Amino acid sequence: MASPSRPAMAQSLPPHARPGECYRQAVFAPAFRTVTEKVAGPPIVSDRYTPPILAQGTKRVLVTPARVTWEALPAVYKTAPRFTLAPGEDRLIKTPAVYRTVTERTLTSPAHLEWSQSRPGAQFAVNGDDSAQSVRATGEVMCRILVPALYAMRSHTVLVSPEGVRRVRGAAHRVVCYVKVLVRPAQKISHRIAAVYRTVSFTEVRRPASHQRVVTSGPMRLVSRQVVVRPASQRWVRIGCVPHSTTAAATRRAGQPYRPDEILAPTPVFPPPAPALSPAPYDVGHPAR
Secondary structure (H helix, E strand, C coil): CCCCCCHHHHHCCCCCCCCCCEEEEEEECCEEEEEEEEEECCCEEEEEEECCEEEEEEEEEEEECCEEEEEEECCEEEEEEEEEEECCCCEEEEECCEEEEEEEEEEEECCEEEEEEECCCCEECHHHCCCCCCEECCCCEEEEEEECCEEEEEEEEEEEECCEEEEECCCCEEEEEEEEEEEECCEEEEEEECCEEEEEEEEEEEECCEEEEEEECCCEEEEEEEEEEECCEEEEEEEECCECCHHHHHHHHCCCCCCHHHECCCECCCCCCCCCCCCCCCCCCCCCC
16 A cells, blocks of 8 residues: 555556555666668759750831821911991080970968857757757857868979080091901811831740759668667566565465565566567557566
8 A cells, every 4th residue: 555645656556456466666778670761862963954946037117106297377367448437526515494384283272170150049969869859059059160272273484404515426437447357267287197117137036045953863772770669668567575474474375465564675576578579569558577
């Protein structure tokens, strides 16, 4: 059983140990194998030059392209007569004043109200109601009457236009003058000039020269190298246990397991030598017994 003070070691103990078996940590060196292979040697590099392929020929070359030129034409004028009417000379004429007689209806006396005495003994209705009781007058009666307006026809002189001076325009007369008349406006005329070509000889490169680098593989050769068959490892190895008392021996003969206090310093029992290496894979997880 593992000690409570060493939990890390208890976790790394052999998990499937039986009673009476002892184990110890053993370190196994890695195992190598020499492998011989055929590999290609360094590549051989060479340069290959291909000369160019030339061809002679003729072609038509444009010397001067077609173009359009413009010519400016000035405007054309001429002198032509023009007849106009010139106004005559103005004259000043003195004009007398003009009057007229106007007859108008004028108001002489405007309409107005006045009191007029009426005859006594007449009967009058009270408050203008004919069905009311009549009252007979006993004294003087005064009536308020409307006197119409009075008009009269009167004539008077009115000034129509005052005395003054009037400007009289004289008779117009015909006058001839000469003016500049546009016959044709300024304009631009286009002239097309054809293109000019010529035939020339040339040398054409059908295929340019080329430099090609050719890489060929080198000769094969044998190369030996070490291959790791089994890496270095550390694992538990079962060893034999030697008792230190006859009681322990009797217990061992009876098939009883050893107690921890009966086990002396163990004598290690190493596994048998490893078999010859073969192409089959080596199982590292299970030690050889």
